[in-house]
Amino acid sequence: MNIVVIGAGLTGANAVEELRNQGYAGDITLIGAEPHLPYERPPLSKGLLLGTAEPGSVFAHDHDWYADHQVDLRLGSPVTELDLGRRRVGVTGTQIAYDRLLLATGASPRRLPLAEPSNPDVVYLRTLDDALRLRARLTGHILIIGAGWIGLEVAAAARQADATVTVVEAGSLPLLGVLGPELAPLFVGLHREHGVDLRLSTTVDSLTGTQVDLSDGTRIHADTVLVGIGAKPEDQLAAQAGLATDNGVLVDARLRTSDPHVCAAGDVANHDHPRLRRLRVEHWDNAIQQGKHAARTMLGDDTPYVRQPYFFTDQYDLGMEYVGHVGHAGYDEVVIRGDADTRVLTAFWIRDNEVRAGMHLNDWDAIDPIRSLVEQGTTDLDALRDPEAALPVPSG
Template identity: 65%
Template sequence: MNVTVIGAGLAAAHVVTELRAQGYDGDVVLVGDEPHAPYERPPLSKGLLLGSAEPDSVFVHPRAWYDEHGVDLRVGTPATALDLDRRRVRLGATEVAYDQLVLAPGAAPRRLAMADTSGAPVHYLRTLDDALRLRERLTGHVAIIGAGWIGLEVASAARQAGAEVTVLESAPLPLQRVLGDELATVFADLHRAHGVDLRLGAEVTGIEHDGDRAVVRTAGAEPLVADLLLVAVGVTPNDGLAASAGLATDDGVLVDARLRTDDPRVLAIGDVANHDHPVLGTRIRVEHWDTAIQHGKHAARVLLGSDEPYTRLPYFFTDQYDLGMEYVGHVDRQGYDELVVRGDLAARSASVLWLRGDRVLAGLHLNDWDAIDPLRAVVGGTATDAVRDPSVPLAELM
């Protein structure tokens, strides 16, 4: 069996790592369009920007590992076409044959046309090179459009680097769709307490440049002048290669419970995979570190004959200033009807459960590092009276 993996990111790296760990000794080709070997993205908006992590620390393996383990690593080599009938991937002027193919091309930052054409110092953050460029510019006045995870983590790093920071968010609260009003308010208060000018309900109407500075215009407010403008308004899955080949796509590549596409010889994993999750009972596309790792490991086992579905619940974390958070589960568009808080949200030391009916949808902790295992045990289960009672310690629910 010849395995080809497209997209040399974290998910792809864990496919080839797990294949070798499981004893597979066949041919493996790993193809990526970036010039780097696979690396982890969380440090790009955390330690790397803060200066507490150096570039060499982000790589999954040293470059020599791939040669030592017989992995044909081809970086700086974008895949340009996929022929499902012939089982070939075109890489510029050459082709690679496969018996089994794993698509892991990730996602790309959503662009803001008015920023890209403004002539202003505009940055996006997705790649290692993006982060290294941004790290050199976190001085003066930094403006950020978008108060999602990336926008807020960069805001935290910039404030800790001594920059003045303004964050513009169109929603009434940061992270509102993900966390709901109560937890979103915690993050709004956190950033304001650290000196961030957080402007909510801000509609950006225009972006210009004034020399080497950015001028951002918003409805009903004076223009904002900044030394650097970061656009952080989400990502879009890189599903064009799959769609052009005829694979089913809809906000990513559609995969079944076992991460297989509608072509049985092709899997899709990581940010690009729109997964039919057997536990959540819905399709979900997850853009987080843990899912990339676990998708990669599971895909390798499927390639080697496993028929087990992927059942792990989504997990993500963030570090902002003195706040650490871990979240497990998923609250879909139907929302939740009950929030159970153990601890003190205002003091940022708490655990939280989101409930709908008799089901525990998700859980989160703020600076409570013993809570993640009990949260994992509870989420996805039944919302009993004990679960609903904040006086019952979380550990007793396991």
């Protein structure tokens, strides 16, 4: 059997590693459009950008690992064609046959229509090369469009590098869709305390070079403009081949696509989660765990992927970990335990008497009980609401 993985990112790297760990001895081809070895993306907006980590530290494995594990690694090789009927992948004039295929093509930044593609002072952060370019520009006045995770992490790094930082956010609060009005204000206070000019309910009217006119009437002259307005799945190859797509490649609970010989995982996969229904997750942990799970699925394992989404952030002296997914249905209440003023707390989002998500701020011993509560769902809510009571973590 020959297994081909399209996408040499963290999902692809973990998939091929798991294939070998499971004892698969057949052919593996790992194809990546970037020239770099598969690498982890969280350091791009954290340690690498701050200068506390070097480029070589982000790689999942070195070159020798792929050779030692008989992985045919093809970097700098964009896939030009996917033929599901003949089970062929087209790469720079050649065809690669597969018996099983994993799509791990990831996502790409959403572009700002107002920004000229040729403007060298307007940057995006997605790749290792993007991060190295931005690291060299963390000086002067940096305007960040979008106060999501990437925008706020870059703002923290830029302020720590003594740059002047303005963040423009169209919403009334940053991270409102994830944290809600109860906890999103904590990040407003955090960044303003560190000198960030955070403009909420504000949009960009025009962008000429690095002259930016805002909807509040302000004109800003920045040295660098970072656009961080989200990402879109790289599902065009799948759609052109005839696979079912809708905000990503549609996969079932086991990460199988509409073609029985093809799986998809990571940022590009729109997953039919057994508990959470359909969702597409763009986080580090999901890339790792879905990559491993897809490998086992391709080898015949019929177990559904049930892991809860997890992500983390580090901004200044604040660290956060979050498990779960509230979704479009929202929540009935947020239970907050701890001190919002010192930003040491845990929080739980409740809907229909079930714990749908939980997080901590600067309470590093809390993540395991938080994960247990979210995975269990039902718990003693009265004990959870009591700040003097221990977390009602299941004994099993």
